[in-house]
Amino acid sequence: MVAYVISALLEGKLSGFIPIALLLSLLFCGSSFVLGQESPYIVTYDHYLEEPGSLEVEYFSTFGTQRRGNDFDAFWTEFEYGTTAWWTTELYVDGQTTFNDSTIFTGFRVENRFRLLPREHLVNPALYIEYEQTSGADKIVKEVEGHDVESDYGPPNGILRKEHDHELEMKLLLSSTFKGWNVAVNPIFTKNLSPSEPWEFAYAVGASHPLALKASPNRCNFCRENFIAGVEMYGGLGNTRSAGLHDTSHYLAPEVAWNLPSDWTVRFSSSFGLNDNSHRLLLRWGLSREFSGFGEMIGRLFRGRP
Amino acid sequence: MKALVGLSRAGDRAGLAAILVVLGIGAFGTERALAQAPPSKNQRSIYAVLEEAPEKARKKKNPFAEDSEAVAAGGKLFEQHCAECHGKKAGGTMHGANLLREEVQKAMPGTLFWILTNGVVRRGMPVWSKLPEPERWQIVTFLQSLWPQPIKPDIANPGGN
Numbered sequence: 001m002v003a004y005v006i007s008a009l010l011e012g013k014l015s016g017f018i019p020i021a022l023l024l025s026l027l028f029c030g031s032s033f034v035l036g037q038e039s040p041y042i043v044t045y046d047h048y049l050e051e052p053g054s055l056e057v058e059y060f061s062t063f064g065t066q067r068r069g070n071d072f073d074a075f076w077t078e079f080e081y082g083t084t085a086w087w088t089t090e091l092y093v094d095g096q097t098t099f100n101d102s103t104i105f106t107g108f109r110v111e112n113r114f115r116l117l118p119r120e121h122l123v124n125p126a127l128y129i130e131y132e133q134t135s136g137a138d139k140i141v142k143e144v145e146g147h148d149v150e151s152d153y154g155p156p157n158g159i160l161r162k163e164h165d166h167e168l169e170m171k172l173l174l175s176s177t178f179k180g181w182n183v184a185v186n187p188i189f190t191k192n193l194s195p196s197e198p199w200e201f202a203y204a205v206g207a208s209h210p211l212a213l214k215a216s217p218n219r220c221n222f223c224r225e226n227f228i229a230g231v232e233m234y235g236g237l238g239n240t241r242s243a244g245l246h247d248t249s250h251y252l253a254p255e256v257a258w259n260l261p262s263d264w265t266v267r268f269s270s271s272f273g274l275n276d277n278s279h280r281l282l283l284r285w286g287l288s289r290e291f292s293g294f295g296e297m298i299g300r301l302f303r304g305r306p
Numbered sequence: 307m308k309a310l311v312g313l314s315r316a317g318d319r320a321g322l323a324a325i326l327v328v329l330g331i332g333a334f335g336t337e338r339a340l341a342q343a344p345p346s347k348n349q350r351s352i353y354a355v356l357e358e359a360p361e362k363a364r365k366k367k368n369p370f371a372e373d374s375e376a377v378a379a380g381g382k383l384f385e386q387h388c389a390e391c392h393g394k395k396a397g398g399t400m401h402g403a404n405l406l407r408e409e410v411q412k413a414m415p416g417t418l419f420w421i422l423t424n425g426v427v428r429r430g431m432p433v434w435s436k437l438p439e440p441e442r443w444q445i446v447t448f449l450q451s452l453w454p455q456p457i458k459p460d461i462a463n464p465g466g467n
Contacts, residue, residue, distance in 0.1 A: 037387070037436050048436045051390075053401070085427040119424040120435050180438040213438035217378030225441070261386070292390045296401075 038265040039182060040230040040257035042284055043143055044206035046184040047124040047175035049115055050082030055294035060267075060286040062140055064279050069154035072098040074106075074139035081294065086115040092132075096139045102157045107134030107165075113173070120177075128171035128186075136163030141271075141282055143169075145190045146200030146239040147247045149277035166193040171204075180213045182206075182230075198241045204234035208257075219261045228257045232269070235278075249278035264289050352429060353409040359420040366416035369440070370447045380448025383441055387434065396452055401430065411453035418446045 039046055042060065050056055058078040065071050074096035083089050092109035111130040137160035139153055153160075168191045175184040188202035208230030216223045235250030237243060255269035264287065271282035370376035385394065391402030398404030405411075410418070422442045425433035434442060 039436075046436075049432065051432050052430050082432075085425060085430050085432045115427065118427045120433055177435050182436070210438055214440040215379040215383050215444055217375050217382065219382060 038228075038257050038259055038267070038288065039206075039208050040228050040255040040267055040269070041184065041206045041208065041232055042255065042267060042269050042286065043234045043253070044184050044186055044204040044232050045113070045126070045128060045171065045173045045175075046177075046182055046206075047115065047126040047173050049086070049088040049113055049126070050080050051290075051292065052082045052085050053295035054082045054290055054292045056080040056288055056290045058286055058288035060140070060284060063281075063283040064139060064141065064153070065281045066150065066153060066279065068151055069156075070099045070101055072096055072139050072153070074141070076140050076142070078288075083295075086118075088113045092142075094134060094138050094140050096137060096157075098137075098139075098157050104135075104137055104157055104161060106138035106140075106161070107132065109134070122178075123174055123176050126173040126175070128169075128173055130167075130169040130171075132165065132167045132169060134165050134167075136160040136165065138165075141279070143188055143202055143204060144234055144236045144249055144251065145169075145188065145202045146198075146236050147242070148236050149247060149249050150273070150279050151277075153279075167191065168193060180209050182208045198239040200239045201237035201243060202235065203237060204232065206230055206232040221260055221262075226259050226261070228259070230255050230257070232271075235274070247277060248275075250274040251278055251282065253282075253284075255284075352403050352426070353407065355421065355426050355429075356409060356413050356417050359414075359417040363420035364414045364416040366419060368415035368419070368443055368446055368450075370443050371415065373447060376444045376447040377451045378448075379441075380444035380446070380451075383437070383445050384448050387437070388445065391431070396449065405449055406452060411450065415443075415446050415450060418449060419443060422446065 039048070056078070058080065059075065060078070061073060061075045063071070063073050074094070076092050076094045078090055078092050080088060080090040090109075090111040090113070092111065094106045094108065095104060096106055097103040109130055109132040111128065114127045114129075116125045116127060136152075137157050170189045171186045173184065173186055175182060177183075184204075184206045186204040188204065190200040190202070191197070192200075208228050210225055211227040211229060212224035215225050220226070232253045232255065233251065234253075236248035237245070238248060250273070251271040252274055253269045253271035255267065258266045260266070267284070267286040267288075269284040271279075271284065273279050273281070370380075384392075384396070388396075388402075391399060392405050393399050393402070396405040398406075403410070419442055421431075422434045422437075422445060424435075425431045427433065437445075
């Protein structure tokens with residue numbers, strides 16, 4: 001089965017990254033699981049990091065409407081590992097299908113998040129540093145930077161994929177949790193490593209709250225405490241040559257996360273474009289599962305069992 | 307190298323300056339927090355972190371004290387979030403302290419709540435403020451319901467001390 005999935009992927013018979021998620025499920029079958037209390041955010045980050053030694057595997061899909069071009073379904077898989085209690089490292093693999101066009105791999109991202117303060121405060125900062133190597137056909141819209149607008153995504157994949165981006169992205173993750181509410185604000189700074197490209201600016205803000213603050217005594221799928229509702233707003237703020245809101249796109253996204261006792265988290269989000277430069281609708285969903293003790297399992301592979 | 311050359315442009319310098327300002331805020335906060343930390347902390351027992359809870363935090367009352375439903379809910383939460391490191395019976399593992407120890411069991415509820423909220427990040431325990439306050443109190447209620455119990459760790463020499 002594993003060999004089939006790998007060979008099918010290499011031959012391009014299977015599109016998307018669903019097979020990768022399937023492959024990982026097979027590989028990690030039998031590992032121990034732990035229930036995460038995952039936020040509903042898809043674009044915004046709060047200051048909470050992955051638990052040390054845990055690996056979270058996530059699959060996300062974004063269906064986007066396109067006024068001057070074909071609609072698309074962009075997808076990415078994330079592997080998020082808690083290196084320490086103050087450092088999380090992550091790998092993203094991106095792809096997309098543009099309807100009436102093609103399905104292509106669009107690049108990868110490597111990201112690190114660092115907690116800056118050892119204890120909780122009213123506002124908690126964390127630092128996010130990402131290197132990404134993607135093509136112009138990348139459509140996951142994980143963040144909107146600078147003057148990114150809907151028409152950038154219009155040309156066919158054959159043209160867009162010729163553009164290669166090597167970017168360094170930095171975010172300051174500011175987050176506060178009070179009375180069950182989480183509010184997160186992320187100023188974003190991006191530099192395309194091509195010398196001629198300017199620094200780009202962007203923002204993402206989010207607020208979320210669980211539907212119940214108290215846990216019920218029994219395990220249950222549909223208890224209110226398993227659901228966290230939230231809303232995000234994100235968009236571009238121009239670049240060093242032309243900062244500001246003109247020719248930028250912005251989105252408002254109500255969303256919900258469902259943390260199942262069977263260790264899965266499901267997220268749904270609808271991003272609505274707030275101006276004419278934005279996609280009218282970005283419909284997202286995500287599925288994730290946390291594998292605790294992953295680091296120890298890998299360690300045992302190299303050290304051997306006692 | 308090309309990227310570095312690019313940074314010399316005026317616009318790029320403005321962007322870099324903005325980032326340094328933002329990073330500076332974080333660095334200042336970190337420095338302040340480190341200055342407040344006791345110097346010999348790394349050599350002390352993991353249970354000594356219980357003493358670091360501020361007086362105000364210690365005095366907080368557990369709203370669920372002796373609530374049997376909270377014990378059950380706390381037990382469920384403990385299994386979901388804590389048992390991986392502290393053991394299913396809270397007796398400790400290679401990665402988490404034995405919570406059946408007297409130091410923990412006799413700690414004030416507010417102290418345990420404070421530890422849960424702030425974690426012990428340098429020693430690998432993450433912050434758990436992402437759990438709503440009532441859920442953290444439910445976990446504290448569950449933990450303190452384990453006392454008095456015979457100290458029976460899940461593995462030999464748990465807690466790393």
